């Protein structure tokens with residue numbers, strides 16, 4: 001069963017709990033901490049039932065063992081999860097690399113929610129080597145057209161081009177940007193400290209709040 005658990009590890013420090021009602025992910029990212037560290041992550045997700053009592057007053061990250069809005073995830077499973085979320089008074093955090101896949105579920109989303117997408121780099125060629133997920137332009141396009149609170153996460157950060165990455169992020173109109181590094185050292189192509197500093201500066205110029213994970217210290221030395 002997909003239990004409700006307290007947030008831990010490298011999860012965002014503003015999230016209080018995690019619930020993963022689906023296990024398995026079509027994106028199969030090379031750096032996925034789940035499939036690389038503690039369990040197999042098949043491409044086709046399975047629904048973990050029965051669902052737990054989600055209580056109230058929490059900020060719950062939904063689906064750290066699956067991208068619920070990826071192509072190939074059973075739509076009726078997603079609807080069951082969203083329906084269960086709507087029964088409880090919490091804020092739900094949904095993070096997806098296929099935000100265009102969210103659009104069709106708009107009428108069923110819980111009222112208190114936040115959407116995020118990962119854009120590790122603007123460089124499609126780098127991403128293709130490490131994930132089957134949609135390209136960065138599709139991700140920005142998808143999130144840009146979602147209403148409400150939202151964020152972009154640049155994690156695990158890969159080498160990038162400052163103007164191109166900036167324009168993707170600005171298009172998303174995020175409330176904040178999270179930046180994090182590859183904590184498990186998967187040998188990803190990483191940017192220089194100078195480039196990261198420049199990105200942070202230009203995001204600041206655009207009035208975008210940045211939440212930096214402590215694991216960025218390794219790259220900023």
Ligand code: SF4
Nearest residue numbers: 025027028029032066
């Ligand atoms: S999208 Fe997330 S859960 Fe899915 S394979 Fe990639 S890192 Fe793992």
